Amino acid sequence: TFLVKNKSSYHEISPGREKKRLQRQSSGSVYSSIHGFSQEEIKEKLLAFPGGSIDLLKQDSGIAVLTINNPPRMNAFSGAMMVDLEEKVTQLENWTDGKGVIVQGAAQTFCSGSDLNAVRAMSNSQDGMKMCMFMQNTLTRLLRLPLISVALVEGNALGGGAELTTACDFRLMASGSVIQFVHKHMGLVPGWGGAARLVTLVGSRNALKLLGGAVKVDSELGVHIGLADGVLKVDLDAARAETGLQQAESWLSQYTKGPAPVIKAVKKVVLSGRELSLSDALRTEKDIFGSVWGGPANLQALASKSKHK
Numbered sequence: 001t002f003l004v005k006n007k008s009s010y011h012e013i014s015p016g017r018e019k020k021r022l023q024r025q026s027s028g029s030v031y032s033s034i035h036g037f038s039q040e041e042i043k044e045k046l047l048a049f050p051g052g053s054i055d056l057l058k059q060d061s062g063i064a065v066l067t068i069n070n071p072p073r074m075n076a077f078s079g080a081m082m083v084d085l086e087e088k089v090t091q092l093e094n095w096t097d098g099k100g101v102i103v104q105g106a107a108q109t110f111c112s113g114s115d116l117n118a119v120r121a122m123s124n125s126q127d128g129m130k131m132c133m134f135m136q137n138t139l140t141r142l143l144r145l146p147l148i149s150v151a152l153v154e155g156n157a158l159g160g161g162a163e164l165t166t167a168c169d170f171r172l173m174a175s176g177s178v179i180q181f182v183h184k185h186m187g188l189v190p191g192w193g194g195a196a197r198l199v200t201l202v203g204s205r206n207a208l209k210l211l212g213g214a215v216k217v218d219s220e221l222g223v224h225i226g227l228a229d230g231v232l233k234v235d236l237d238a239a240r241a242e243t244g245l246q247q248a249e250s251w252l253s254q255y256t257k258g259p260a261p262v263i264k265a266v267k268k269v270v271l272s273g274r275e276l277s278l279s280d281a282l283r284t285e286k287d288i289f290g291s292v293w294g295g296p297a298n299l300q301a302l303a304s305k306s307k308h309k
């Protein structure tokens, strides 16, 4: 009963609105002081809820591993982890040699969303809105990184954890794993940008079914509706079996082979095509093209007279 999305839809935006949107996009974030939002004020409040960490491992391969690490709470996001994630995204934005990033949960489960203890303590609507704006900013910057990103989903990705998976370019699901937007059961809707991104990924009708029914999306359904890009193999021979992370790294490396400036340029042209109006995307593509034309990788390819057989 789910729609299989096979083409994107486009809509027109007025020039004034588009200009404002582009200005905001150039900083990567959605909200700033012009929206009455203070990043530092909410950071201070979030830091009152400690526990867990977000761990970043940058590897020589150009692929980083970002781990949501709070196993005693099924990798739920404490306030401190929200702040930590923002800091790690800043580090990834500044990683010159980076090409890709894998987002995973510690201890073979992805993430169970917001830490419910922090949610209870911040249940007034002002704090909730500020937390929502903070996480939208961070997850939007994660999706806009000039790196190809993959969510490696093992175990459960629930609530905010499901939203986090949509802030990556791709999702790989282990068999037995589940992505579930449980928000309705909590009397909520997604607030970390997950609904907007879900509509882009699976279309509005499938998104309505997933949110309205709080549907448990397993790997089969995930692939069917285009939410998941692949299923991790289970090899019963433990000696030969690759871990989920190893499989995700080899899957991602198909797309990250080559010099970092070229891979970053690939991500940037796709990002502008995804987010901008056609004429703005074309102008942005021209600028990005200009950044690689005549560059070292381009000159080397020309000198080697390579054939693409």
Ligand SMILES: CCCC(=O)SCCNC(=O)CCNC(=O)[C@H](O)C(C)(C)COP(=O)(O)OP(=O)(O)OC[C@H]1O[C@@H](n2cnc3c(N)ncnc32)[C@H](O)[C@@H]1OP(=O)(O)O
Pocket: 072, 073, 074, 076, 112, 113, 114, 115, 116, 117, 119, 156, 158, 159, 160, 161, 182, 183, 186, 188, 189, 190, 191, 192
């Ligand atoms: C805009 C953001 C919206 C949101 O993200 S709202 C939060 C949505 N997430 C949830 O409601 C998840 C609730 N948790 C669950 O459904 C289950 O715990 C879950 C993840 C399926 C795992 O089930 P089980 O394997 O049976 O394990 P369990 O229930 O005994 O959990 C182990 C320990 O983890 C804790 N935990 C799990 N999810 C949590 C959360 N989100 N916040 C805070 N603590 C959480 C759980 O309380 C338990 O702790 P303890 O061992 O009882 O001390």
